[in-house]
Amino acid sequence: MKIEVVKDILDANEEWAKENRRFFDGAKLISINIMASPGAGKTSLIMGTLESIGSCAAVIEGDIASTIDAEKIGTLGVPVVQINTGGACHLDAAMIKKALERLDLKGLKYLFIENVGNLICPAEFNLGEHVRVIVASVPEGDDKPFKYPGIFSTAQAVVLNKWDTLSYFDFDFERFKRGIYSVNPEVPVFRVSCKTKEGLGDWIDWLKGLTY
Amino acid sequence: MKIEVVKDILDANEEWAKENRRFFDGAKLISINIMASPGAGKTSLIMGTLESIGSCAAVIEGDIASTIDAEKIGTLGVPVVQINTGGACHLDAAMIKKALERLDLKGLKYLFIENVGNLICPAEFNLGEHVRVIVASVPEGDDKPFKYPGIFSTAQAVVLNKWDTLSYFDFDFERFKRGIYSVNPEVPVFRVSCKTKEGLGDWIDWLKGLTY
Numbered sequence: 001m002k003i004e005v006v007k008d009i010l011d012a013n014e015e016w017a018k019e020n021r022r023f024f025d026g027a028k029l030i031s032i033n034i035m036a037s038p039g040a041g042k043t044s045l046i047m048g049t050l051e052s053i054g055s056c057a058a059v060i061e062g063d064i065a066s067t068i069d070a071e072k073i074g075t076l077g078v079p080v081v082q083i084n085t086g087g088a089c090h091l092d093a094a095m096i097k098k099a100l101e102r103l104d105l106k107g108l109k110y111l112f113i114e115n116v117g118n119l120i121c122p123a124e125f126n127l128g129e130h131v132r133v134i135v136a137s138v139p140e141g142d143d144k145p146f147k148y149p150g151i152f153s154t155a156q157a158v159v160l161n162k163w164d165t166l167s168y169f170d171f172d173f174e175r176f177k178r179g180i181y182s183v184n185p186e187v188p189v190f191r192v193s194c195k196t197k198e199g200l201g202d203w204i205d206w207l208k209g210l211t212y
Numbered sequence: 213m214k215i216e217v218v219k220d221i222l223d224a225n226e227e228w229a230k231e232n233r234r235f236f237d238g239a240k241l242i243s244i245n246i247m248a249s250p251g252a253g254k255t256s257l258i259m260g261t262l263e264s265i266g267s268c269a270a271v272i273e274g275d276i277a278s279t280i281d282a283e284k285i286g287t288l289g290v291p292v293v294q295i296n297t298g299g300a301c302h303l304d305a306a307m308i309k310k311a312l313e314r315l316d317l318k319g320l321k322y323l324f325i326e327n328v329g330n331l332i333c334p335a336e337f338n339l340g341e342h343v344r345v346i347v348a349s350v351p352e353g354d355d356k357p358f359k360y361p362g363i364f365s366t367a368q369a370v371v372l373n374k375w376d377t378l379s380y381f382d383f384d385f386e387r388f389k390r391g392i393y394s395v396n397p398e399v400p401v402f403r404v405s406c407k408t409k410e411g412l413g414d415w416i417d418w419l420k421g422l423t424y
Contacts, residue, residue, distance in 0.1 A: 037249050037250040037251060037329070037352075038249040038331050038352055038356055038359065038360065039249060039349075039351065039352025039353045039356060063359050064332065064359060064360055064361070064362065065358065065359060065360075065361055066355070066358045066359050068355050068358060068359065087332075087362060089301065089330070089332040089333050116332070117249070117331065117359070117360075118301075118330060118331070118332055119250050119329065119330070120276065120299075120301040120328070120330055120333075121301050121332075121333065137251075137351065139251065139349065139351035139352075139374065139377070140249075140250055140251025140351075141251045143278070143280050144250055144251060146277065146278045146280060147250065147275050147276060147277060147278050147280065147329070148250065148276055148277075148329075149276070149277055150276065150299060162351065165351070165377070165380055168377055168380060
């Protein structure tokens, strides 16, 4: 019988998260936990960002199953590790610790951690990251911050992807922002299209402005 | 301290699910558990279906927070109850049992249960439903069945929504089907657009063909 003591699990996760954070700080590596619905464009955002900032980053890819995303990232020649959670709905700090042992991070500036596609469970698990970024997308609709307030409340930045498809969908950007600001009033919201590259500059400037 | 014994929780859920199923069968009510990513179009599919089949259905709406979807459904004049899970990432059978007490189901033929937007956790929880339907959408990408095989393996039907946006996205329908069939070889896959109503007829014919 599998017994989970939820508080103990979260406490243990916090311990691993602290250890990861010490590692990131020691290595002067800015770590970014990227969370989103399935298909919002997490991998596309990471790829678009890597193409712009060059080879100063590594990537940890989290998925229930498959190595599709790690293979895509691998084409860019940056260090990448795929974590398959085997059913678990989020990454946790212990998974990240293990993945870090498999990455050569010397001299790098950024670590992107792509979480499992899920707007709920990943928010509960601190990975030790410096910043959390939520990727949303126009086709998902402008009501997502109202329906998933928890995850939006924890973000240091929100990236709204697929902005190029705006004319195709019934999406009110002001309503979307209202939903976010109701739980996270100061957070920057970037409109981008990873397909056309529109708007990626502002996001990358923000990223470059991150310091310890 | 919150202690969860996972096996006991799933066992208890199965008991409630059996009770729900007895209720559905007694009432001759076909119950449909609709699962999808956030923003794939669960509510739109339910609304498009209701507009076609008329007032012989009720709806249970599941969300972490907000009453946005229940309000939309309410405009069609069918019985609807909103469940707010308050953070939980899925509906469970006990929530459904409670919601049933708040619905007048006399003489109805269908009960649509819209699960929380999540491609992972809802698959674990039997609600007592007769059929499970997964809604996917073109903008999410054709790789979702490979990344979330668990939920696709449990479906009695898959509805691929936003088919009208195909020319806008890099989506290979054959690859999407291959992913589904690798875990669920016989399942019907319907291509629809809830916006243009294209393809809804086949889905509704399938629904009308459901019997005990």
